[in-house]
Amino acid sequence: MYTGEKKTGKVRITIIDYDEAQFQEKEAKSVEECFPFNDKSTVTWINIDGLHQVDIVEKIGRHFNLHPLVLEDIVNTGQRPKMEDFVDHIFVVLKMLYYDEKQKEAGAEQVSFVLGSNYVISFQETEGDVFDPIRERIRMARGRIRKMGADYLAYALIDAIVDNYFIILEHIGEKIEDIEDTLVMNPEPETLQAIHNLKREMIFLRKSVWPLREVISRLERWESPLIDKSTDIYLRDVYDHTIQVIDAIETFRDMLSGMLDIYLSSVSNRMNEVMKVLTIIATIFIPLTLIAGIYGMNFRYMPELEHPWGYPVVFLTMSIIGILMVIYFRRKKWL
């Protein structure tokens, strides 16, 4: 049922349990270690890195009483970002973007959350460092996080993912600027290919980010006892960030369209320039060649040929015609 890339590494399960007064962090060896935390009044964050061992997800599902469709969506990594309320828990699927340094392209990984009354379970395809600052904030009791409930933790995780989008956008922004410089100096078919690739990347990003807008908006407006009123303002903040990401994507798309236009018309311009050179050469030399051809004819009776001034006069005429042509083209601004 797991539809992502095949992997063989061990699934890593980490548990962070805290309230304002106490804090506990440990790496679970088996999935069963997570279960006792369910009953405690503290906030518990269970993070699972790796979805290829479906049985782990199933065990958690059974213990936390998750709907079978939730389990399906967790391991089926082709989901669209969405939010689903199952009364005693809320299920959220998001896309975490990362920048693939090798392929020089943005990639996406599915992250899902289950938010219960006093726990958050997060599922990632691979280990990532996006959540590290949150761990640090919990450990150090920095900011509000230790004073707030599981809903705030869920917000913090979503916020971390959305903030990460801006890094991807910066990468793409840099690429666009690079292309723009090339476009002005020296447009090549490779430039076209690069614009096309970026366009595809924008299609990909758009697909990942657009539904997010609705997900967060629904979370914010949702009337669920699991989400405290005081968390709404934070969710609204993430929502604003999502809109900013979408704005940036749309702006990039507009810019790429503009660049394509520039590219096409600069190709057109260069063709024009080539045509002008050809036309100038042909227009100047072909008539002169005719003159030379005429006096190369072998008629017996051609009085000009016998005349001592014949050659210089014809040569001069040719030169004058050539110069007049050049002046004409100057006037027409072709030279």
Next chain:
Amino acid sequence: MYTGEKKTGKVRITIIDYDEAQFQEKEAKSVEECFPFNDKSTVTWINIDGLHQVDIVEKIGRHFNLHPLVLEDIVNTGQRPKMEDFVDHIFVVLKMLYYDEKQKEAGAEQVSFVLGSNYVISFQETEGDVFDPIRERIRMARGRIRKMGADYLAYALIDAIVDNYFIILEHIGEKIEDIEDTLVMNPEPETLQAIHNLKREMIFLRKSVWPLREVISRLERWESPLIDKSTDIYLRDVYDHTIQVIDAIETFRDMLSGMLDIYLSSVSNRMNEVMKVLTIIATIFIPLTLIAGIYGMNFRYMPELEHPWGYPVVFLTMSIIGILMVIYFRRKKWL
């Protein structure tokens, strides 16, 4: 009244009747065999393959008390996907997509369902194997299906159809990748034709899938005693899949548009290249031809012609002009 392709084969009627405890499957010889099942408390699924014998549909309509417009819509295969509530039964029309191996194109077939309180009647144009896994699940009592009512069966049938869309999308995705490879290596007018054909296919798919979104969304939100609350979550799941299909179609459309741009500008680029070759040849050789023409003139008094160094000097001059031209074009990056 039947508007699909003319067919002559026999109409196949299969009946599956089940509840949690019992299960019965048979192929009906005449349409009347279906009628007794209507009164039983078990869930009955009547599947009719073939719509060309309109009288069968009419008999079923009379027995199950279906609205005349429903019968019309069942046999008139040009329907748009839709959902209609007739209080004691809900009528759903969908498009089943299949991949026509011969024509290498996606095709569509109309499938309609009538969902009653304890029965589902499904009408297909031809026999298909899309519903076989559901039959298997009922036979083997796998999953929830035997424990749930007729509404869950209807969901399962719709789900099977929507899942089948992903296979069509994969076929198209492969075709797009093929074209993309050709596009980079060797764009031909046939490539353009292929892009155009895919675009038409996308228009066709879009027309089949877009209304589906609304159909399923209405089914999910519909307040009918025929659809149990617990089925809503499953319908929401199919809805998510439909959105994914629509997303994929839109993405393909965007990609095809991009490919058309690439194609057109690569044609443009090649024309540019051709023009450059022509211009280089003309610019180098036409002036040299003029020089040769000049010394081919037959004037009696042309001192250069008499000079012993005349020919080598002119030959050298021609060579130098040629070389300078080549250098000039190198500078202009035309060579």
Next chain:
Amino acid sequence: MYTGEKKTGKVRITIIDYDEAQFQEKEAKSVEECFPFNDKSTVTWINIDGLHQVDIVEKIGRHFNLHPLVLEDIVNTGQRPKMEDFVDHIFVVLKMLYYDEKQKEAGAEQVSFVLGSNYVISFQETEGDVFDPIRERIRMARGRIRKMGADYLAYALIDAIVDNYFIILEHIGEKIEDIEDTLVMNPEPETLQAIHNLKREMIFLRKSVWPLREVISRLERWESPLIDKSTDIYLRDVYDHTIQVIDAIETFRDMLSGMLDIYLSSVSNRMNEVMKVLTIIATIFIPLTLIAGIYGMNFRYMPELEHPWGYPVVFLTMSIIGILMVIYFRRKKWL
């Protein structure tokens, strides 16, 4: 006030009066003949072919107590399809499409209905045969029509008009297929003109059909005592047909856009081909002409000219250069 084409023929008034038990049909000589039917409990359908005699419309308006704006809209044939409720009657304006065989183009004619509690008055610009099947159904008491009220009659008339759209769409579909064949075999400027004409036709159709969607949707949802609940399902059916018509128009528009792209790029391709021929000829022959020119120079001291092998060697060289060029172009796939 009448804004359609000027006409001089007589206005034809036909009256059909029926209920389940009785039926009466006659052609009225004067408009006053219609008035008695207003008071009877039977359903009365008054059909007026021809709007150029405004006084007839005015008399009917006065007798049936129609709002002055309704009368204005009936004779002013540039109306947009719309529906207006005047409590004791509902006024509907539609566009009837017909295929003009002479001009090979779709045309539109305004049809308006006034639906009262027990009558329908229909106004057409010219006599048409679209309503003939309905007359036949009333005469023969086929189907439901004789058992239902005036609202069903109004539905039947609207349905006849919408069904007629499909015939127009078929004509256009055939034209599109014709063009598509030409496009592949032999694109001409006339093809472009034909595509353009079809695009204009689609704009025209769209303008006629789009507002219809809203009209029928409002009729269906309208809470009026004039429209019985049981008629809603029929109106919903016409609504579905309208959506199908709109879908088809949008699909045709998409296809025409695609065909324009194909046309433009096939023109581009052919230009490319022409350019290649020119470049090949120029590239092969211009250098050879230079060689011929060089040995046509009249220098006294040109050792090659005196040599007995001079001519064959130069001839051979020329041939080799020519052959190499051909091989080069083969490699470049220009030949």
Next chain:
Amino acid sequence: MYTGEKKTGKVRITIIDYDEAQFQEKEAKSVEECFPFNDKSTVTWINIDGLHQVDIVEKIGRHFNLHPLVLEDIVNTGQRPKMEDFVDHIFVVLKMLYYDEKQKEAGAEQVSFVLGSNYVISFQETEGDVFDPIRERIRMARGRIRKMGADYLAYALIDAIVDNYFIILEHIGEKIEDIEDTLVMNPEPETLQAIHNLKREMIFLRKSVWPLREVISRLERWESPLIDKSTDIYLRDVYDHTIQVIDAIETFRDMLSGMLDIYLSSVSNRMNEVMKVLTIIATIFIPLTLIAGIYGMNFRYMPELEHPWGYPVVFLTMSIIGILMVIYFRRKKWL
């Protein structure tokens, strides 16, 4: 504060006061003459032509107790059409279009209305004759106008303005037809300029008319004691006209886009034709020129030159090559 064109002429104030029984019309010498009419139960229409004397507008504002922002909007002629309710009066800003015969372009002028319980004050930038038919109808007591209140008068004024749009649209329609004829016969760069100018005019019209739709729609749905229920049907009628105007503008836009496509591809077609001529000439004559060049070489040993049949054979060969070329191009449909 007045932002329109500077003007120096006198501001013209006309007062029409009427009810069903009586009628009074006069041209006021000073603004104070208008004030007594405010207290009468008759309907009073004060029309002010010219906004450059801001003090007149201010005096009226003070007497009729208008909001300061209303006065600002009246004299600031760059307003967007809008409707504002100030409980005891409703303020409406519209754009009156006129066809500037000199510049051959549509122009716009701001018209604002203040509708009170028994008065309408209208402000125009310049004197116009659009309202003359309404004056005539009041004078002659034609139609309903003398029997209805101030709200009907306001409707009549708006209706006059919207009806005037159709005249502008006709002008533009004629221009489009003119261009279309030129497009087919003889496309010139001027045609492109004309299409572009019309496109700009459509942008301008669109900007003036689009907001009008909302203004009238709000007026119609507005729950104000100043607008009687019976006027709603008339407002709905103007609304329909506005939609028709918008439809026409959108259709014109579509047509202009189509014409641009036609223009561009006809330019492309002509280039193609030019290229063909060039290619045919070059392909036929350049090889022949080479042959002539070869037999123009001065080699001592060229056996063909000595042969008595040499010249005729070569001449014949050349002719045959030429004829074959022509046949080849005929086959390729280039000739």
Next chain:
Amino acid sequence: MYTGEKKTGKVRITIIDYDEAQFQEKEAKSVEECFPFNDKSTVTWINIDGLHQVDIVEKIGRHFNLHPLVLEDIVNTGQRPKMEDFVDHIFVVLKMLYYDEKQKEAGAEQVSFVLGSNYVISFQETEGDVFDPIRERIRMARGRIRKMGADYLAYALIDAIVDNYFIILEHIGEKIEDIEDTLVMNPEPETLQAIHNLKREMIFLRKSVWPLREVISRLERWESPLIDKSTDIYLRDVYDHTIQVIDAIETFRDMLSGMLDIYLSSVSNRMNEVMKVLTIIATIFIPLTLIAGIYGMNFRYMPELEHPWGYPVVFLTMSIIGILMVIYFRRKKWL
């Protein structure tokens, strides 16, 4: 946390405190000087120019009890315009546009407001003179401002910012007109670059202005005790101005698209003209060159060469061919 440009200058804090009777203005040396004003019943306007000293913002935040997210948004200058209600204060973020004279481009600066019951705190990145007229109006007690509350002050500040947009639009309008003149007279690749730059500027402006529409619309409709009903009409007025700005931006975008089309087709036209010149030259001279070439052949037996009229006849023939060609091209309108 401050994300704008790095700056080192001092942060300038100015306080204006007023009611109808009294007025006080001072520049605060430290942020603590602002605090006493909070408790007074007068309206207090605290303006902070410079956000790089985050501690000042923090102190104000603590004293005025602002939400931590508000403080974050104030110093994080990449915000999207938005409005947030925190019950005891309303937070508004806007973009102030300015015209960068050096780079000849529009720039944006973030301005945020906190509106409390009797105070407004405004935060700007740099000192600007946009608010000076408001300061002057408060000092001089001109207009309504001294009689109204803090909400009116907030409106006045927003109004000043939106009014400033019109100045930017005028700058851009002038640039567009400049380009349009060049486009007609003399289109250059630089023109294309200029159009492209303006397009990017429009994308930038759009991004700043579009969300503003929603912000002001929400402010107007918002049910908050902090905003008096009487201020709504003023907010509606700013809203209308925002719509006008958006309209202008969209119109400019449409015009720029049109200009790009004109540019591209004028490049195309010029290429066409160049091609024609080339074709005319080639078509006239190449056949003549062939004739000259033929009579330049060295065959011993060429009777024409011996004939005394040979040369004149050939010369005449050439001239006639040339003249016929010119006539032919005149007919084809190529000359």
